[in-house]
Amino acid sequence: LFCASHSGEDQHTTTVKKLLNDVGLTCDALKCGTHPPRHISTYEKGLQNQIVFGPEHNNCSGKHTAMLLSALANGESLEDYYLQEHPVQQRILQTISEICEYPLEQIVLGIDGCGVPVHGLPLYNIALGYANLCANDKYNEKKTAAIDTMKQSIIKAPEMIGGTDRFCTEL
Numbered sequence: 153l154f155c156a157s158h159s160g161e162d163q164h165t166t167t168v169k170k171l172l173n174d175v176g177l178t179c180d181a182l183k184c185g186t187h188p189p190r191h192i193s194t195y196e197k198g199l200q201n202q203i204v205f206g207p208e209h210n211n212c213s214g215k216h217t218a219m220l221l222s223a224l225a226n227g228e229s230l231e232d233y234y235l236q237e238h239p240v241q242q243r244i245l246q247t248i249s250e251i252c253e254y255p256l257e258q259i260v261l262g263i264d265g266c267g268v269p270v271h272g273l274p275l276y277n278i279a280l281g282y283a284n285l286c287a288n289d290k291y292n293e294k295k296t297a298a299i300d301t302m303k304q305s306i307i308k309a310p311e312m313i314g315g316t317d318r319f320c321t322e323l
Contacts, residue, residue: 157211179208
């Protein structure tokens with residue numbers, strides 16, 4: 153879910169709510185904005201039941217949840233976790249630079265539709281980053297374990313990345 157651009161199905165929104173609830177937060181902490189679920193049946197059911205769609209339905213609520221959990225674990229402010237200067241965003245930038253083997257200061261930053269920085273770098277380095285994520289002996293033990301956890305999570309629950317009847321889920 154932390155790597156997702158999900159469809160806003162119940163499996164996604166329930167998990168986001170649970171993860172936040174487990175640490176004493178609510179969906180009000182998410183700064184990703186609100187939009188209806190991409191999953192048509194979920195959207196229609198929500199309209200029929202007069203559900204007010206919230207930030208948990210945003211396709212980026214999973215990564216925003218991960219950012220909040222990172223800030224919380226590191227004792228950082230939660231209200232501004234999405235801003236470029238926040239330590240969470242700086243860690244993400246540093247990690248992208250390292251994994252993609254591209255100078256941090258040359259990464260072009262924009263703002264994603266969900267309000268967080270988006271990173272622009274050459275396609276070669278993006279592809280190299282994905283290749284590096286597959287190399288089990290490239291990083292120290294702690295980072296390798298984290299990468300392996302991420303990969304295994306994606307393999308075990310691909311529906312959490314996209315959702316029902318999504319190409320990325322099937323792939």
